[in-house]
Structure formats: C-alpha cells, structure tokens
Amino acid sequence: xxxxxxxxxxxxxxxxxxxxxxxxxxxxxxxxxxxxxxxxxxxxxxxxxxxxxxxxxxxxxxxxxxxxxxxxxxxxxxxxxxxxxxxxxxxxxxxxxxxxxxxxxxxxxxxxxxxxxxxxxxxxxxxxxxxxxxxxxxxxxxxxxxxxxxxxxxxxxxxxxxxxxxxxxxxxxxxxxxxxxxxxxxxxxxxxxxxxxxxxxxxxxxxxxxxxxxxxxxxxxxxxxxxxxxxxxxxxxxxxxxxxxxxxxxxxxxxxxxxxxxxxxxxxxxxxxxxxxxxxxxxxxxxxxxxxxxxxxxxxxxxxxxxxxxxxxxxxxxxx
Amino acid sequence: xxxxxxxxxxxxxxxxxxxxxxxxxxxxxxxxxxxxxxxxxxxxxxxxxxxxxxxxxxxxxxxxxxxxxxxxxxxxxxxxxxxxxxxxxxxxxxxxxxxxxxxxxxxxxxxxxxxxxxxxxxxxxxxxxxxxxxxxxxxxxxxxxxxxxxxxxxxxxxxxxxxxxxxxxxxxxxxxxxxxxxxxxxxxxxxxxxxxxxxxxxxxxxxxxxxxxxxxxxxxxxxxxxxxxxxxxxxxxxxxxxxxxxxxxxxxxxxxxxxxxxxxxxxxxxxxxxxxxxxxxxxxxxxxxxxxxxxxxxxxxxxxxxxxxxxxxxxxxxxx
Numbered sequence: 001x002x003x004x005x006x007x008x009x010x011x012x013x014x015x016x017x018x019x020x021x022x023x024x025x026x027x028x029x030x031x032x033x034x035x036x037x038x039x040x041x042x043x044x045x046x047x048x049x050x051x052x053x054x055x056x057x058x059x060x061x062x063x064x065x066x067x068x069x070x071x072x073x074x075x076x077x078x079x080x081x082x083x084x085x086x087x088x089x090x091x092x093x094x095x096x097x098x099x100x101x102x103x104x105x106x107x108x109x110x111x112x113x114x115x116x117x118x119x120x121x122x123x124x125x126x127x128x129x130x131x132x133x134x135x136x137x138x139x140x141x142x143x144x145x146x147x148x149x150x151x152x153x154x155x156x157x158x159x160x161x162x163x164x165x166x167x168x169x170x171x172x173x174x175x176x177x178x179x180x181x182x183x184x185x186x187x188x189x190x191x192x193x194x195x196x197x198x199x200x201x202x203x204x205x206x207x208x209x210x211x212x213x214x215x216x217x218x219x220x221x222x223x224x225x226x227x228x229x230x231x232x233x234x235x236x237x238x239x240x241x242x243x244x245x246x247x248x249x250x251x252x253x254x255x256x257x258x259x260x261x262x263x264x265x266x267x268x269x270x271x272x273x274x275x276x277x278x279x280x281x282x283x284x285x286x287x288x289x290x291x292x293x294x295x296x297x298x299x300x301x302x303x304x305x306x307x308x309x310x311x312x313x314x315x316x317x318x319x320x
Numbered sequence: 321x322x323x324x325x326x327x328x329x330x331x332x333x334x335x336x337x338x339x340x341x342x343x344x345x346x347x348x349x350x351x352x353x354x355x356x357x358x359x360x361x362x363x364x365x366x367x368x369x370x371x372x373x374x375x376x377x378x379x380x381x382x383x384x385x386x387x388x389x390x391x392x393x394x395x396x397x398x399x400x401x402x403x404x405x406x407x408x409x410x411x412x413x414x415x416x417x418x419x420x421x422x423x424x425x426x427x428x429x430x431x432x433x434x435x436x437x438x439x440x441x442x443x444x445x446x447x448x449x450x451x452x453x454x455x456x457x458x459x460x461x462x463x464x465x466x467x468x469x470x471x472x473x474x475x476x477x478x479x480x481x482x483x484x485x486x487x488x489x490x491x492x493x494x495x496x497x498x499x500x501x502x503x504x505x506x507x508x509x510x511x512x513x514x515x516x517x518x519x520x521x522x523x524x525x526x527x528x529x530x531x532x533x534x535x536x537x538x539x540x541x542x543x544x545x546x547x548x549x550x551x552x553x554x555x556x557x558x559x560x561x562x563x564x565x566x567x568x569x570x571x572x573x574x575x576x577x578x579x580x581x582x583x584x585x586x587x588x589x590x591x592x593x594x595x596x597x598x599x600x601x602x603x604x605x606x607x608x609x610x611x612x613x614x615x616x617x618x619x620x621x622x623x624x625x626x627x628x629x630x631x632x633x634x635x636x637x638x639x640x
Contacts, residue, residue, distance in 0.1 A: 041449070042464065059467035091446055091453040095462055097471035101421050123446055125480065126411055127510035130359070133411040142415055144362065147379035151417035160445065162482045162505060164512030185482060190447035192484030196529065199521040206516065206526065213515065 018223035019155055019181040020230065020252055023117050024277060026084030032313045033272070033320075035119060036079055036305070037256075037284025038107060039089035040068045044289045046301050065099035068092075072107045074302040075288055076114055079309050085117040087254075087282050090152075108154055119254065120154030123185060125167045132170035139171070139180035156181040158232055158254070161210050168217055172229060175221045181228040184214045186244065189234025189257030211244050211251075218251055226252045226278075233271060235263025235281065242270035245278065253279040258312075259286030265315045276320050283312055338543035339475055339501040340550065340572055343437050344597060346404030352633045353597070353640075355439060356399055356625070357576075357604025358427060359409035360388045364609045366621050385419035388412075392427045394622040395608055396434055399629050405437040405475075407574075407602050428474055439574065440474030443505060445487045452490035459491070459500035476501040478552055478574070481530050488537055492549060495541045501548040504534045506564065509554025509577030531564050531571075538571050546572050546598075553591060555583025555601065562590035565598065573599040578632075579606030585635045596640045603632055 027033050042050065045067050053063040053070075076086065088111075093104035111118050124134040136142045137151035159171050159182045171182045187197055187207040197207040211231065218227030227250055233241050235257035245253070253271050257263040258281050271279040290308035291301040299307060347353050362370065365387045373383040373390075396406065408431075413424035431438050444454040456462045457471035479491050479502045491502045507517055507527040517527040531551065538547030547570055553561050555577035565573070573591045577583040578601050591599040610628035611621040619627060 039450070054465070059464040059469075061464075061469050061471075064464055089446075089450055089453075091444070091450045091457065094457040095453040095471055096469070097457070098418065098422055098425060100457075100471065102418055105418060123480070124411070124443075126409075126443055127508065127513075129361070130409055130411045133409075133415040137411065137414040137417070137420075144379040144381075144384055145374070149379075149381050149416070151381075151415055151420065160443070160480050160482055162480055162516060163508050163510055164515035164517070166510040166512040188447065188483050190483055190486040192486040193447075195484035195533065196482060196526065197484070199526070199529065201519040201521055201526075206519070206521075209516065209519065 018179050018221070018228050019175070020223045020226045020228045022155075023084060023181070023252070023280065024224075024226065026117055027277065027280065030082060030084050031317065032083050033277070033279055033316060034083055034281050034283065034309070034312055035085040035087045036075065036083055036287045036309065037087045037089060037121070037282045038072050038075070038111075038288065039092045039284040040071055040288065041092065044285075045071050046291075061096040061099040064096050065093070065103035068100070069103045069106050069110075071288075071301075072103075073110055075305045076111055076116070078302040078306040079287075080111075080114040080116055082306070082309050082313065083116070085119055085280060086111045087119040087121050089121045089284070105152055108152060112155075117156070118154045119156040119158070119183070120152060121158050123158050123160050125160035125163055127163055127166050128170065131163075131167045132174070135171040135174040139182070140174040140178050156183060156230070158183045158185065160185050161213065165213070165217070172217055172220050175228045181230060183230040183232045183254040184210070184217065186210050186214055186231040187233050187237060187240050189236045189261055189263065193234065193237075207240065208243070208247065211247055214251060215248055222250070226250055230254055232256065235267050235271070236261060238267040238270050241267075245270055245273065249273065255279050255281045259283045265319045268316060269319045272320060281316060287312065338499055338541070338548050339495070340543045340546045340548045342475075343404060343501070343572070343600065344546065346437055347597065347600065350402060350404050351637065352403050353592070353599055353636060354403055354601050354603065354629070354632055355405040355407045356395065356403055356607045356629065357407045357409060357441070357602045358392050358395070358431075358608065359412045359604040360391055360608065361412065364605075365391050366611075381416040381419040384416050385413070385423035388420070389423045389426050391608075391621075392423075393430055395625045396431055396436070398622040398626040399607075400431075400434040400436055402626070402629050402633065403436070405439055405600060406431045407439040407441050409441045409604070425472055428472060432475075437476070438474045439476040439478070439503070440472060441478050443478050443480045445480035445483055447483055447486050448490065451483075451487045452494070455491040455494035459502070460494040460498050476503060476550070478503045478505065480505050481533065485533070485537070492537055492540050495548045501550060503550040503552050503572075503574040504530070504537070506530050506534055506551040507553050507557060507560050509556045509581055509583070513554065513557075527560065528563070528567065531567055534571060535568055542570070546570050550574055552576065555587050555591070556581060558587040558590050561587075565590055565593065569593065575599050575601045579603045585639045588636060589639045592640060601636060607632065
C-alpha cells in the first residue's frame with residue numbers, strides 16, 4: 001500500500017459525494033464498469049451522414065464536425081441507459097480546428113444531458129500556472145471580474161505526469177474546488193509504452209514510481225474508499241496491472257486497450273479490486289465502429305453500438 | 321554524440337529548406353535567438369482593452385478572447401521586426417473554451433502574416449492514431465474526401481514523450497510530409513521536473529534517455545546541420561543543459577525558464593553550440609507584461625514589450 005488512507009484530507013462535505021463516488025454509483029446502477037470512447041474518425045461515419053453534411057457545408061471542417069456530433073448523439077441515445085460514462089478523445093476533434101472543438105464541447109454537453117459522466121481524454125500537463133489554465137479549461141471554471149465561465153467542462157480529464165507534482169497539483173486543486181476528478185497516465189496501453197515507463201530506477205520501474213506519486217496526489221482528494229485522482233492503466237499489460245492494483249488499492253483505474261487494441265476480458269481482471277470495483281474499461285472503435293464488424297453488420301450503426309456495449313458488459317462481468 | 325549525422329534521411333528537397341532551417345535563417349537575420357511567449361492572463365491585459373470588450377460582449381469568454389487577440393496583435397506589431405518567432409501557450413486560450421481557441425488560431429494567423437515563425441506550445445502526446453490526429457491538428461493537414469483542411473496550423477508544436485516512440489512518430493511523419501517541426505520535452509524548467517526526469521536508470525537520468533530517443537527521432541527528419549525534431553531544455557538547470565548540448569549537437573533547443581522563472585543569460589550559455597546557434601530562448605511574462613515592471617512603467621504596454629525584447633536580445637548576445 002502506497003499511502004495511508006486519510007479521510008480527513010477529503011476537502012468537500014461528507015464522504016461519497018465527490019466525483020469518483022458519483023462514477024462508482026453509476027457503475028453500480030448499470031452493473032457496467034465500462035465507458036464508450038467517442039473517438040470518431042471520418043472513416044467511422046456512415047456515408048449518408050457525412051454526405052448530408054457535405055451537401056450543406058461543402059468538404060469543410062464544419063461538415064466533419066457536424067457529422068461527428070450527429071454520429072455521437074445517435075450512439076449516446078442508444079447506449080446511455082446501459083453505461084455510466086463516455087470518454088471523448090479530444091484529439092479527434094482538435095484535428096478539425098475550431099469546428100471540431102465545437103463538436104467536442106457539444107458532445108460533452110449532450111452526454112451530460114443524458115446523465116452520463118464524461119471523461120475528457122486530453123492528456124494535458126504543463127507547469128504551474130499553465131497546468132492551472134488546462135485544469136480550468138477542462139474540469140474547472142474561470143473568473144472574469146467575478147463572473148464564472150467554463151471552457152469544456154468535463155467531469156474527469158486525463159493528465160500526463162512527466163513534469164512532476166508542479167504539473168499535476170493544479171488539477172488536484174481544481175478537483176477539490178469543483179468536485180471533479182482526473183486520471184493520471186501511469187502505464188499506457190501502447191506497444192512502446194515500455195520505452196520509458198518500464199525502465200528500472202533503483203530496481204523499480206518508472207511506472208511504479210509514477211503510481212506511488214499518483215497515490216500521494218490521490219491522498220489530497222479522497223472521497224470514500226477511492227480518490228478523485230485515478231490512474232490510466234492499459235489492459236494490454238495484465239501482469240503490471242496486477243502489481244499496480246495491489247499497490248494502489250484506493251486508486252480507480254481507467255483502462256484503455258480492451259478490444260481493438262488486443263486486451264481481453266481475462267487481461268482486465270487484475271485491474272479490479274476484490275469488490276468488483278476499482279476500474280472502468282474503455283472501448284472506442286469496438287463500440288462506435290461495431291457496425292463494420294461482420295457480427296453486427298446487419299444493424300444500423302447506433303444499434304450495432306448498443307449490441308456491442310451489451311456484449312462488452314457481458315464479457316467483462318463474466319470474469320469479475 | 322548520440323546519432324550519426326545522416327543527411328540522406330532528410331526526406332524533402334535540398335538541405336536547408338525545411339522548417340528548422342527556416343527558423344535558423346530568421347534567427348540569423350534578426351541576430352535574436354529568442355521567441356516571445358504569447359501566454360496572456362487576464363491580469364496582463366491593460367484595463368482599457370478589457371473594459372472595451374466587456375462593454376461590447378459582457379463578462380464572457382468572448383470578451384476575454386477578443387482582449388487577448390488585440391493584446392497579442394499590438395505586441396506582435398511592436399516586436400515582429402526584432403524577433404524570429406513567437407510561442408503562444410495554447411492552455412491560456414483553451415481555458416476560455418471555443419472563444420479562447422478562436423483567439424489562439426487568430427493569433428497564430430496574425431503572427432504568420434507578419435512573417436514570424438509560430439511555435440505552438442501544446443505539449444500534446446498520445447498513442448498511434450490519436451497522436452496523428454494531434455499532429456494534423458497542430459502542424460498538419462487533414463483530408464475530407466480529397467479536400468485539404470487545417471486545424472491550428474503552427475510551424476512547430478511541443479510534444480510530450482511519456483508514451484514513447486508510438487506517441488512521437490506520427491508527429492515526425494507530419495513534420496516530413498508538411499515541412500514542419502516539433503520540440504520534444506526533454507528536461508523541463510519547473511522545480512519538480514526532477515521528480516521523474518532526473519531519476520537514474522542504469523546510471524543515466526531519464527531526461528538523458530529521452531534525449532537519446534529524441535536524437536534517434538531527429539535522425540528521421542534531418543535538415544542541414546539540425547533536425548526538425550528539437551528538444552525543450554529548461555534554462556533553470558544549466559549543468560544539465562551543458563550535458564545535453566554535448567550529447568545532442570544536431571538538436572535545436574527550445575529553452576523556457578529565462579527571466580520570470582529565474583534563468584539568467586549566463587544560465588543559457590550552455591544551451592548554445594559554439595557557432596552561437598542551437599537554441600531559441602523563450603520569455604513570456606518578462607516581455608508581454610513588461611509594462612508592469614518599474615523599469616518599463618512609463619511606456620505603453622506594447623512599447624514596453626519592444627523595449628524588453630531589445631534588452632533580452634542584448635542580454636543574451638552579451639554571453640554568446
């Protein structure tokens with residue numbers, strides 16, 4: 001165990017009322033420890049949606065952005081009753097400039113209007129006042145001569161730890177003041193994640209040192225059994241997940257890598273605590289582009305996403 | 321030396337015609353190895369500018385965004401003939417949501433219209449297709465059924481290396497196809513940068529391993545003496561800068577930390593090669609908020625920025 005469980009550090013109201021508790025409550029309600037990654041590519045969008053937008057706006061960023069938003073709304077409409085959360089990947093929207101960012105913001109708002117928790121996958125991180133600006137942008141509010149305004153207003157945001165405590169602390173401060181959460185990149189799911197993350201420092205891999213720091217940071221924002229400071233732990237390295245799960249009993253894991261990236265339900269098991277909690281597993285392509293799979297090809301894209309969500313939930317609950 | 325100098329890897333036209341060569345040419349023309357960090361905070365903006373916008377748009381993100389843009393244009397107008405580049409920090413704009421991002425994009429376009437090279441300080445980084453989306457967003461183009469569109473279109477962007485080669489390679493591919501550049505975070509200027517970056521791996525600190533990888537990546541996009549893949553090396557750790565300068569003779573350094581963060585001209589010297597090239601030093605607050613310093617307080621804010629730029633150039637050239 002990497003930190004003592006210090007309830008008194010929880011800075012807001014009674015236990016169990018902060019963001020991570022809300023996420024856990026939604027996971028229990030749906031019996032679905034999963035989130036749908038809303039990471040659209042042009043190639044995911046059915047032709048009839050894109051064609052309609054191009055007819056209206058030409059081959060423009062606005063056409064793509066509007067197509068992404070329609071696509072996302074349809075998938076949210078067909079899945080929101082089954083799942084606790086969505087995780088839009090901001091890069092997919094940022095690629096299309098201002099129009100893309102508008103689609104991102106609208107997607108976040110639409111998902112929240114359906115009662116979903118929104119995890120903004122932005123992997124931001126900088127130093128001091130710059131990290132504070134990112135934190136305000138994504139999970140906080142800014143003040144303009146006393147008037148409060150918000151930027152993208154997700155419930156959680158993912159954070160890159162390379163710059164150390166300076167870069168992460170401003171996000172934790174905003175978690176505490178605005179009742180939000182973060183997931184710190186600890187061990188990522190990609191093939192080259194080991195290049196730096198697995199290197200040994202006094203016999204301990206870097207990702208474990210980042211895990212230790214994440215626990216320290218987490219102690220600054222406890223909320224019941226878990227901290228509002230979670231960790232990104234890829235599904236593709238189950239042995240490492242098992243080590244991290246043991247070292248970080250009070251840290252919730254956001255787990256990418258299931259499905260299209262190669263992680264199986266068996267690989268996910270070590271990410272969960274014995275109570276069946278402790279992790280939320282993301283699938284992006286496997287859900288939003290399910291209609292392109294043979295198995296779901298007779299269905300409309302949004303119905304295919306619903307069927308794929310049901311299959312994913314069953315697959316994961318099978319091993320828990 | 322961490323890699324063999326392989327000109328044949330330069331994938332575009334004759335040597336010296338890619339982005340890093342353009343930056344070096346501008347540095348030589350101006351005799352100013354500096355860039356101005358356009359990182360506005362509300363507190364930097366003179367009251368009369370903000371008041372005018374609030375009168376027009378209320379206490380809104382649009383008012384702040386328009387104030388930032390006017391502020392930036394005035395500073396660019398008074399400094400563009402003295403400097404090779406500007407470095408807007410995207411977080412400061414992202415904080416104000418869509419309106420903020422519009423101000424960022426407009427600032428980038430305005431700076432380019434004045435002949436400045438623009439380094440987008442975005443510290444992006446993710447895996448595979450997601451990093452590719454970020455690369456297209458910031459330094460590349462996207463295709464919509466054959467039509468090319470661009471997102472934010474800066475000349476360089478800063479990149480976070482924590483995810484390894486998977487996360488960086490898509491940026492390098494875009495550097496090569498679009499004639500752009502990146503700066504990879506190697507050793508950052510903040511107080512806690514050492515928490516992970518300085519930890520020893522087989523006797524070598526992590527930042528040196530990242531430096532080695534940056535050289536490998538750099539060999540994929542050579543351009544004359546230097547690579548289009550540069551490195552962020554903070555001014556605040558001059559001993560480490562000296563080691564990195566020696567290990568990375570063909571890597572251009574983007575150096576934050578001068579001025580407000582505590583780095584002095586003497587601290588910068590180790591960042592440069594013997595030819596007086598190899599680094600570009602950023603100053604943000606020290607320039608854009610110069611009018612708040614006693615020394616420049618008799619001047620209008622943009623004139624104060626011009627005076628501060630001249631002083632910074634003289635200060636740095638004194639030690640080179």
